[in-house]
Amino acid sequence: MKLRRVQLRSYRAYQEADADLPEAGLVLLIGANNAGKSALLSAIDLIAGRAWPGPVRHAGSEQPATVTATFELSDEERGAAFAGSPRQDEWLASPAMERVELRFEEILTGHQFLLAQVAVSDGQGDMPVVGTGSYDGAQMTFSSVDLSSFFQQLPPHNSFPASTAGSVTGLQPELASIHRSADPSPSGPKARMTS
Numbered sequence: 001m002k003l004r005r006v007q008l009r010s011y012r013a014y015q016e017a018d019a020d021l022p023e024a025g026l027v028l029l030i031g032a033n034n035a036g037k038s039a040l041l042s043a044i045d046l047i048a049g050r051a052w053p054g055p056v057r058h059a060g061s062e063q064p065a066t067v068t069a070t071f072e073l074s075d076e077e078r079g080a081a082f083a084g085s086p087r088q089d090e091w092l093a094s095p096a097m098e099r100v101e102l103r104f105e106e107i108l109t110g111h112q113f114l115l116a117q118v119a120v121s122d123g124q125g126d127m128p129v130v131g132t133g134s135y136d137g138a139q140m141t142f143s144s145v146d147l148s149s150f151f152q153q154l155p156p157h158n159s160f161p162a163s164t165a166g167s168v169t170g171l172q173p174e175l176a177s178i179h180r181s182a183d184p185s186p187s188g189p190k191a192r193m194t195s
Contacts, residue, residue: 001077001100003047005070010061010106012039023072043067046104046113057106065106067113070099096123107135114140 004021008014013036021027029037042056047069057065073081078097082088091097098121105116118131131144 001071007068009066010058010063011065068103070101094123
């Protein structure tokens with residue numbers, strides 16, 4: 001997966017910012033002191049599963065900080081998601097699952113983040129939500145749909161139904177590792193996968 005876009009809302013130096021990243025090559029961050037270079041890098045650290053110490057909410061903002069990462073999947077990664085579907089070749093020819101979007105939300109007043117939402121491109125230009133996370137004050141949970149059963153039942157270019165629970169086939173290990181890394185402290189909230 002290649003990181004192609006980072007969106008920040010109420011995050012450190014940014015009330016709102018979007019950064020589109022090139023498909024290949026180097027990305028240089030140049031700017032004056034306090035322009036937000038470190039804030040953008042800390043958001044990328046968060047996406048990679050590394051915690052950033054201290055509060056991250058934009059000064060004066062009442063909205064929780066959010067970081068959204070959009071990844072582009074290779075044909076090989078998409079093929080793994082469509083594995084077992086009798087229409088795998090049709091799905092691979094469509095734009096479905098070309099992008100995956102992960103949205104992280106601040107919990108506990110800026111010291112921890114939760115993987116709050118996972119969305120995938122559906123072949124029609126939309127990004128339906130296929131997984132959601134929550135925090136009840138004691139533990140984090142994550143619920144998701146079973147993408148493989150959708151791809152087996154639907155013809156290419158149809159939207160996903162919104163209310164089936166299960167596991168995200170082909171993406172589950174990555175989601176679990178990102179989700180669990182949201183809290184590096186041994187005494188903090190515990191991650192729990194649900195189906």
